[in-house]
Amino acid sequence: MTFQPPLRLGPVRRFTCNLLCPVDLLGRPLLLKYTGDPAEAREEIRGHARLARHYRVPALHAHLRVPGGHLLAYERLPGGTDQGLLLDLLNTDEARGDLHTYMAQLTTVYREVIFATAWPADPAHVVRKLYWDRAAPGGRLDAYYAAKDFLIADGLIDIPVSRLDTYTLNVNGRRHRLDWAATLRWLRAHFATAEPVWAALTQGDPTDVNLAHPLAWFDYDTAGMNSIPGEFANFLWYASALGGWLVPTYNPTALADHPATFAHVPANTPEIRRAAVDHTTSTIHIDYTPRLSAPRRAAVTTYWNQLVQPVADRLWPVEDLANLLRPYLAMRILGVYNLADLTSEDRLVLLARLTEVMSPAFDPTTYFCPLESPCPAP
Template sequence: MNTPAFFPRIGRPLKHTRNRLYPIDTPRRSLIAKCMPDHGEARAEAAGHRLLREWYPVPALHHHIRLPGRSVLVYDRLPGGPDRGLLLDLLNTPDDGDHAALEAYMGELTAAYAGVFAKTAELTPPEAVVGKLYRDRAAPGGRLDRYYAGRDLPLTDTETGPKASDLARTGLYVNGRHYRLDWEGTRTWLRNAFDAPVWSAISQGDPTDVNLAAPLAWLDYDTAGRNAIAGEIADFSFHTAVLGGWLVPLLNPEAFVRHPATFDRVPANTPRISARLREGVLHIRFTDRLSATRRLALDRYWELFVRPIAARYFPGESLAQALRPYLAMRIIGVFDLARMTLEQRLYLLAKLALCATPDFSPQRFFDLEESSCPTP
């Protein structure tokens, strides 16, 4: 009996959310198999890939296999390795390192977005926009209900201390300024915030540092399609400024086993936070901290992409107002605040207060350079 000279080699799985990624090497190709327990999400991913490949660089999809209990999508595996292959790895460059590669990458990334958005942007009814990250999560029975319905978030370490529902009465101070934050009212606001026509464009929809490959390519396609422009901006900006360098590595460390430099950079991206009660009113003070690479990426993104987009589609203060509900969903709709440490929870509630106020300022929220902010 003849034995084949070479069998495909399947590497150890990598975990991202509920999915598993299996590296596969054959005599002709390096592949990655994405095993997904949700057949619907797999169909959405395959459809998103078909659409996106017309507009953006993406790895080829070779097979879509449906098995009992899971679907498997087999893609070309892009070049990479430990601490290589993603935008994340460029962002993990030490502050005293060479940032020329990141500068070039941000120029290429923003130019690609500008080119596609110029051809595909249009005012779109809400039902024609991908809803997974925003509208679906805010809808009855969505993630906001699963996280928070019938629960009240504690604001201290004691059982008898104030809760999030008390903020509608007392408000809270954030860095010395008083804000009214109606916790229940905010969720009601978000339930209806994504039901109006919006400016949208063709995009991948979830442009995080682990979904953008280096060299430039887009990964992960179940939110690909016609996405709200404000949602796209909110996702990249908030992930770069808050989630990607700090909270995601702490709350989902298994996703970064091949990118261990991420953990070395967490201290540089961890905000300073303090809180205390004065006469029953919560006072939160924080100072955002970002590594030089994340600050560079955020500033270039706004300067090269957001500012021109705002001038064309969001005149005056309309971008600030358009961003508010999308940022609020990134704050409370990605992770359950009740499962966080008290410091993490209070920081995000402070950020929620900032974007829930009608005079919301992206410049203050992201501590942007003046030249990187859209002007009226």
């Protein structure tokens, strides 16, 4: 008879400010989550309870205070190396049937819950962590950018972002203007208004690593009544930029249990083809080719066609979806990573993407390329 120790600990992984550790306790598989922020722990516990009424979530067996923070013990769902997450369905060369089945199930659940719980809410009563708090005084926008300046792209375009408004930006053949300071002011002002927002009960941070396969939801500190356009912007930006490109590039330890991610980074990394300044016409030329792997294109396509568009048709039939998504996408671009900390090439692409979002001609259907064929080169 093989002796089984009563307690077995797996590797500890860091996700942002939290620690996760798989544990087998008396034969029961658990996932321990440690957070040093008491307020975040309380939100996690409340968010789990809210979400459990409408979505499949692992059971929360216990939570307790420990030195320096809180420890939460969850049911551990089946998984392993390159298994158990939506991320793993995206880390393939082609979009397989299991991904299509998964996305159909995901969007069906979201449609049902959003239609059942959606209402125009006071912004004071929605989850504020990812958008409102980051735009508020002392939030991430201030921490990253207040009273700070940096070059658009060191060695490529050696012009400070503070002077962007004095140039025309020619991005992939289209002429734009971007006033850096005015964009930051607009975002702060937008998320300081008391105008009601359409909100529904969601997890709030629907990323490749917060969605389990088979379908379940992880991570609950942003669960509750969330802005619906914010929920959409979060998934679309993560699926098309963060999950396959920026997170594995700048936070690789978070994906240590899913190493297949790194083999697919080139297929999801935009390519800069031109970066130049014409001082005679005060024009900055940026030509880049967006890249998105076939599985990620398929996921974005299904999400758009089976969730975003049906919800927009019912809730906002006469409103411009681009205007609804714009502030949330801009905040995703600016409020996750500090652009000044990125490589010149990555910063340049994100500034180009921000420019396109802020343009009056912004069209999310082409911006995210929800097509089964590769995004065409400009």
